[in-house]
Amino acid sequence: MHGTPKEIFSRVDELKKYRMDxxxxxxxxxxxxxxxxxxxxxxxxxEELVDALCQLS
Amino acid sequence: MSIKLENISYVYSPGTAYExxxxxxVSLEIPQxxxxxxxxxxxxxxxxxxxxxxxxxxxxxxxLLYEGQNIYExxxxxxxxxxxxxxxFQYPEYQLFEVDVLSDVCFGPKNQGLSKEECEKQAREAxxxxxxxxxxxxxxxxxxxxxxxxxxxxxAGILAMHPKVLVxxxxxxxxxxKGRDEILDQVKLLHEKTGMTVILVSHSMEDVAKxxxxxxxxxxxxKMLDGTPEEVFRHYKELEAVGLAAPQVTYVMHDLKExxxxxxxxxxxxxxxxxxxxxxxxxxxxxxx
Numbered sequence: 001m002h003g004t005p006k007e008i009f010s011r012v013d014e015l016k017k018y019r020m021d022x023x024x025x026x027x028x029x030x031x032x033x034x035x036x037x038x039x040x041x042x043x044x045x046x047e048e049l050v051d052a053l054c055q056l057s
Numbered sequence: 058m059s060i061k062l063e064n065i066s067y068v069y070s071p072g073t074a075y076e077x078x079x080x081x082x083v084s085l086e087i088p089q090x091x092x093x094x095x096x097x098x099x100x101x102x103x104x105x106x107x108x109x110x111x112x113x114x115x116x117x118x119x120x121l122l123y124e125g126q127n128i129y130e131x132x133x134x135x136x137x138x139x140x141x142x143x144x145x146f147q148y149p150e151y152q153l154f155e156v157d158v159l160s161d162v163c164f165g166p167k168n169q170g171l172s173k174e175e176c177e178k179q180a181r182e183a184x185x186x187x188x189x190x191x192x193x194x195x196x197x198x199x200x201x202x203x204x205x206x207x208x209x210x211x212x213a214g215i216l217a218m219h220p221k222v223l224v225x226x227x228x229x230x231x232x233x234x235k236g237r238d239e240i241l242d243q244v245k246l247l248h249e250k251t252g253m254t255v256i257l258v259s260h261s262m263e264d265v266a267k268x269x270x271x272x273x274x275x276x277x278x279x280k281m282l283d284g285t286p287e288e289v290f291r292h293y294k295e296l297e298a299v300g301l302a303a304p305q306v307t308y309v310m311h312d313l314k315e316x317x318x319x320x321x322x323x324x325x326x327x328x329x330x331x332x333x334x335x336x337x338x339x340x341x342x343x344x345x346x
Contacts, residue, residue: 019235024263024305024327031331037338046305050312056338 010042058089065119079105081278094265097275111142143220149211153199165218183216205236222254266325287323306330
């Protein structure tokens with residue numbers, strides 16, 4: 001697996017399988033995507049997540 | 058039934074240039090069966106505090122009552138206390154020494170004077186409680202196991218003495234994320250199964266927030282905060298001021314609130330935060346359509 005942090009951390013399930021940790025913010029974004037909230041993949045920072053959520057209407 | 062600390066203070070090397078007040082007037086009560094997390098950064102007094110719980114360290118001043126009895130009274134049965142309050146140190150796997158796993162776990166009950174059969178019975182139950190696979194009970198010297206497995210064996214060594222209180226000092230230090238989750242899940246399971254008091258020492262807020270019902274925050278030898286994870290993380294600014302942080306999700310929820318989202322900022326785990334945000338978005342959508 002290689003790529004930018006954004007690319008790598010958009011693969012939450014795979015990372016967990018390989019016993020790796022994912023930032024909590026990335027996990028939260030992933031959990032929301034699973035529930036059907038249209039967020040971009042690979043969110044790493046808290047500001048990114050907050051911005052993305054604010055842009056939803 | 059509880060452990061009660063009344064104004065406990067502890068001073069290292071009193072009267073010397075190295076005098077250090079590790080605990081300052083700490084009072085708290087832990088009722089039987091509670092799952093408690095103790096957090097604080099290095100040097101905050103967490104480890105000193107828990108070593109008081111089974112009388113390994115004696116307070117410079119103050120009283121410690123176990124099940125209503127002052128353990129500092131003359132003639133108090135310290136040996137019995139130490140079998141009832143089981144302390145698992147950091148990196149306990151370094152203390153494994155026997156020829157195989159089962160003998161190692163038998164060591165505690167053997168010292169309690171139990172027969173060989175009883176020791177084995179309690180050891181097997183303990184290994185089962187920590188989810189250790191039976192096929193390795195006899196075969197391997199414990200040193201050849203993986204880090205996570207060794208730690209299970211070490212915890213089982215304490216459980217085999219049937220303690221009423223289990224104290225774990227940084228039980229996940231040095232484990233990878235999956236090993237960490239497995240150990241903590243197992244501890245939670247055994248708390249549910251046995252009704253034991255479990256006291257978990259950690260410096261990771263995110264780890265403990267998921268598991269415990271009560272958090273005690275230590276700072277510079279003092280009890281700084283004490284409450285449910287929700288209550289404690291409401292003080293996230295004070296936590297920051299002393300070099301600790303609330304879980305990342307707590308910050309996200311506060312940010313969203315500031316931006317006008319009608320969400321509760323009390324979520325302390327990913328699942329709680331996801332539910333809270335999702336429910337808000339859904340409600341908003343329903344209002345709009």
